[in-house]
Structure formats: structure tokens, C-alpha cells
Amino acid sequence: MKAYVVRGPSQGATEHVAEPVAGPGEAVAVVERVGLCGTDRELFEGAMLELHQGQDAYPLRLGHEWVGRVESTGPGVGPEWLGRRVTGDCMIGCGHCGLCRRGAHYVCPDRLEVGVRGRDGALAERLVLPVSSLIAVPEELTAAAGAMIEPGGNAWRAVDAAQASPSGNVLIWGAGTIGLLCVMFAKAAGSEVEVVARRQASAEAAERAGADRIWQPDEVPRAGGANWNGYSAVIEASGAASAPGRCAMSVEPGGRLVLIGVAGQASLIDTRHLVTNDITAIGILGGSLGLRPALAAYGSRDVIPDSLVSQVISLDQVSQAFAAVTGQPKPGAPKVQVNPSL
Numbered sequence: 414m415k416a417y418v419v420r421g422p423s424q425g426a427t428e429h430v431a432e433p434v435a436g437p438g439e440a441v442a443v444v445e446r447v448g449l450c451g452t453d454r455e456l457f458e459g460a461m462l463e464l465h466q467g468q469d470a471y472p473l474r475l476g477h478e479w480v481g482r483v484e485s486t487g488p489g490v491g492p493e494w495l496g497r498r499v500t501g502d503c504m505i506g507c508g509h510c511g512l513c514r515r516g517a518h519y520v521c522p523d524r525l526e527v528g529v530r531g532r533d534g535a536l537a538e539r540l541v542l543p544v545s546s547l548i549a550v551p552e553e554l555t556a557a558a559g560a561m562i563e564p565g566g567n568a569w570r571a572v573d574a575a576q577a578s579p580s581g582n583v584l585i586w587g588a589g590t591i592g593l594l595c596v597m598f599a600k601a602a603g604s605e606v607e608v609v610a611r612r613q614a615s616a617e618a619a620e621r622a623g624a625d626r627i628w629q630p631d632e633v634p635r636a637g638g639a640n641w642n643g644y645s646a647v648i649e650a651s652g653a654a655s656a657p658g659r660c661a662m663s664v665e666p667g668g669r670l671v672l673i674g675v676a677g678q679a680s681l682i683d684t685r686h687l688v689t690n691d692i693t694a695i696g697i698l699g700g701s702l703g704l705r706p707a708l709a710a711y712g713s714r715d716v717i718p719d720s721l722v723s724q725v726i727s728l729d730q731v732s733q734a735f736a737a738v739t740g741q742p743k744p745g746a747p748k749v750q751v752n753p754s755l
């Protein structure tokens with residue numbers, strides 16, 4: 414079958430590779446659609462921390478935001494899985510450590526991550542996964558939305574951590590895919606939503622996603638100003654190293670600071686401000702616990718993520734897409750998806 418293989422920094426191409434075979438408890442799915450994201454690009458370029466720390470190594474088979482259909486199953490898998498439309502939790506824990514036993518498999522130190530480390534990803538015609546990590550996807554859902562369940566899971570968790578509600582006002586710092594999905598989930602929760610977006614196209618996309626107000630980074634009001642206590646929650650989704658510290662200054666006393674962006678260097682937060690204002694700071698890694706809620710929100714059409722997809726390309730165009738995004742990010746509709754059968 415065809416698969417996109419990265420052999421070294423910025424060296425990726427479509428190759429013919431062995432067909433995956435389902436082992437005990439596993440299923441092989443035909444990939445219908447797969448999204449590219451910042452994590453994929455960092456792995457492609459060789460910038461990802463894990464590569465430098467030796468937890469990850471080339472060759473890499475990327476792709477962790479996908480939807481597909483089960484084509485074959487291994488021993489011990491029930492017949493109901495055959496033909497089922499599915500997506501998967503890309504975090505696969507060891508299954509027996511304390512973290513896995515209490516349902517936090519996504520932070521298991523021995524976990525494998527589909528398309529990131531230890532398991533081949535979905536940028537291929539087929540992929541193999543344990544059925545325990547598969548989630549059924551309704552036939553009515555578009556392929557675009559199906560491949561947005563994974564980033565949706567991340568955004569859902571950030572908005573859940575922000576406790577977005579009709580009585581809250583949430584500021585979302587950054588209007589990439591995750592930031593825009595956070596806008597949609599926070600609006601669906603009934604919250605007032607403001608967004609920090611530098612570029613015009615990103616600002617317009619945030620407005621289309623439902624944002625009530627757009628700010629330039631240097632205009633964002635600080636908490637405790639003239640008769641204004643601050644935002645009930647601020648979600649940092651830009652990945653700028655200076656943003657977390659700045660975000661903290663706009664959270665109201667007793668509010669929440671949610672961090673989902675990852676910067677290329679360490680960020681500083683004045684923890685005195687957190688302590689003296691009773692602010693809760695929360696980090697979010699991965700969408701595992703948000704996959705089902707995100708899928709439910711797409712299914713009920715409370716959140717419709719399709720407008721965030723700008724392009725659907727073939728496996729042969731993936732390297733080009735990474736290079737294009739690196740040179741000139743496409744604000745507004747930031748998500749590029751791949752159809753491996755093109």
C-alpha cells in the first residue's frame with residue numbers, strides 16, 4: 414500500500430510499504446481522511462522535543478487525526494467491528510501502570526502515540542490499531558468533521574477546563590485550528606467569547622466561528638482595571654512563549670488559566686499573581702477524554718468544524734503542504750486534510 418514516510422528532517426515522500434495485518438485484538442482500517450497539524454509539521458521538520466530526547470526516531474509514519482472504515486480484524490475481535498466507520502484515540506497506554514488503571518492512559522510514561530511515536534500513523538491507505546482505542550463514527554458525519562474529532566477532543570478539553578458557561582466570559586489567545594475550535598465549543602457552552610488574533614484573516618475566521626470580540630495581542634485588557642475584574646477563563650492556544658504569562662494577567666480572581674499551546678522555549682508565569690488571585694492553572698495534553706464529547710457536539714451540529722478545512726490533498730502533496738505552511742501559514746481556514754485514495 415501507499416504511505417507517507419519521513420526518513421529524516423524535511424525528507425518525506427510517498428512510499429510503497431507492507432500492508433498492515435491485524436494482530437490479536439486489532440483491526441485494520443481503510444483511511445478515508447486525515448488532517449495535518451503542527452505536531453506533524455514539527456516531526457517532519459525535526460523540531461519536536463521527543464526527537465531530541467531520543468523518545469522518537471526516524472523513519473516516522475505520521476497522521477493522528479483521522480476517520481476511516483474497518484476492513485479486517487484480528488483474533489478475538491467481535492464481528493460487529495467489520496465495516497464500521499471509526500476514528501481512534503491516538504494515545505495507547507501500557508494498560509497496567511497506575512495512570513492507565515485510573516483512566517489517564519494519555520499521560521502513561523510508556524504510552525505509544527499513533528503517528529507520533531511507536532505506532533504507524535494514518536497518512537497511508539490503511540492503518541492498524543487495537544479495537545480498544547477505536548470509536549464508532551456515524552455515517553452522516555462528513556469526512557472533514559470525522560478527521561477533526563481528534564483536534565476537537567483537545568479543544569473540548571480546554572473549554573471544559575475553562576468551565577465555559579452562560580455566566581462566563583472566556584478569552585481565547587490564538588486563532589489557529591485549536592483556538593477556532595475552542596471558540597466554537599465555548600460558544601456552544603453559552604459563554605461570551607473573545608479572541609486574540611493578530612492577522613485579519615484569523616480575526617475574520619474567529620468572528621465566523623462565533624467570537625463576540627477580537628483583540629490585537631497588545632490591546633488585551635488586564636484584570637483589575639477600571640471596574641473590570643477580568644475573564645472567568647483564558648485559554649492559551651497560540652504557542653507563543655510570551656503568551657502564558659500575559660494570559661495570566663487577564664484572568665479574574667478565582668478564575669482559570671488553561672494552557673494548550675506549546676512554545677519552542679520555556680514560558681514564564683508570575684506565580685505570585687496566580688497565588689494572590691486564587692487562579693487555577695491547567696495544562697491540557699491530548700484529546701483522549703474529549704473525543705466522545707467532541708463527536709457528540711459535531712453529531713448534534715452544536716459545533717460544525719468543516720469551515721476550518723481549506724484544502725484536501727493527496728499523499729504526494731504532503732511535503733509541499735508542510736513547506737507551504739512553514740513559509741506562509743494560511744490563516745482563516747488553517748486545516749489541511751489528506752485523502753489517501755487521491
Ligand SMILES: [Zn+2]
Pocket residue numbers: 449450451452453477478564
Ligand atoms: Zn494534531
Ligand SMILES: [Zn+2]
Pocket residue numbers: 506507508509510511512513514518521522523524
Ligand atoms: Zn501505563
